[in-house]
Amino acid sequence: MTEIGVGLIGYGLAGRAFHAPFVKVTPGLELRAVVSRDSAKVHAGLPDMTVCPDVPALLARDDIGLVIVASPDDLHAEHALGALAAGKHVLVDKPFATSLADARRIAAAGAAAGRLVAIFQNRRWDADFLTLRRLVADGRLGDVVQFESHFDRWRPQPAAVWKEARTGGAWLDLGPHLVDQALQLFGLPIAVSADIATLREGAPSADYFHVTLKYPDRRAILHSSKLVADHGLRFAVHGTRGSWIKHGFDPQEAAALQGQVPGSTGWGIDPSPGRFTGADGVRAEVAGVPGDYRRFWNALAAALRGEGPNPVPPSEAIAVMRVLDAALRSADAGRDVLVAE
Structure with missing residues (x-):
């Protein structure tokens, strides 16, 4: 198998935990250079890696076929468009862009260049979400009428990092994950009602959101706050045949941050089954489907070889951006606000 050279822009949390380790274990991909000022x-994590001083130096390399954009959000459009202009395929970390207009510009540029543009929505392959998809597909819940997706945290003191001050705050940080999962289950809503606020003293951008996606026959509630001490609730899903309640988070992020190799023993096994x-009125634990972000990466590699579909194409990311x-x-x-407005 001919390996596709990969260049990574950014080596923060996303680059270090969600991209570099997975490129390393994906057949057909080889990480060859990283753009970083450090x-x-x-x-420290990639001892023999070539470090480029800036993005133009990376884009000038002939051995790079895929560029991963894991830079700060407000640089996503600039870096993605630059990579496409240089003839590279592009994987953009979420959010796709900081504006719907920029997202559409990137998608159009990819189509014009004949290059693949994929968006990193790894939480489609979370253990809890895969379990929920199975419950919905199997009809065990019946018709879902109320869907609650929580991503709460206990971080009462704002940290002095760019992510705390990002455009759109927590809504453009965690919102893309929650919106994407909701759209995978139910499609685009008719309208959106949103309360987005800054609740922590001294926080530079919004750290709270409570957003309701309105469908004709259901409501999808997306919620996040950084002032929740008891922050274990992940999903509360109610249907005409029953309810499914899930506490605890998919373990893959924590495992990656601890340096575990993706796919190692126990990878993606959720220790907290839903109920x-x-x-x-009968209650029972539901055995979880193992999570595995490698499924995204394997699908991406196959798509780059022309052997399968883009796992997260721009059209799906633009739908997410419309809701955001x-x-x-x-x-x-x-x-x-009507989503069509």
Whole structure:
């Protein structure tokens, strides 16, 4: 198998935990260079890696076919468009961009260049979400009428990092994950109602959101706060045949941060099974489907070889951006916003 050379822009949390380790274990991909201002940090995890001083130096390399954009959010469009202009395929970390207009520009540039543009929505392959998809597909829940997706944390003191001050705050940080999962289950909503706020003293951007996606026959509630001491609730899903409640988070992020090799023993096994309560009141634990972010990477490598579909194409990411944008406008206006507006 001919290996596809990969260049990584950025070696923060995303580059270090979610990209470099997975490229390393994906057949057909080879990480060949990283753009970073801190070569010592890169070499601490990747001792022999070439570190480029800037993005143009990376894009000038003929041995790079795929560029991963894991830079700060407000640079996503600039770096993705630059990589496409240089003839590279592109993988953009979430959010796709900081505006719907920029997301559409990137998608159009990829189509014009004949290059693959994929968006990193790894949480489609979370253990809990895969389990929920199975429950929905099997009909065990019946028709879902209320879907709650929580991503709460206990971080009462804002940290002095760019992510705390990012454009859109927590909504453009965690919102892309929660919106993408909801759209995978239910498609685009008709309207969005959003409350996005800054609740922590001294926080430089929004650290709280409560967003309702409105469908004709259901409501999908997406919630996050950084002032939740009891932050274990992940999903509460209610249907005409029963409810499924899930506490605890998919273990892959923690494992990656601890330096575990993706796919090692126990990888993706969720230690906290969800609980199903049927319409008859009987409760039972639900065995979880193992999570595995490698499925995204293997699908991406296959797509680059022309052997399969893009695992997360721009059209799906633009749908996410439409909801993100509608929510921001809803929060500003204090009213429901139609997604088609």
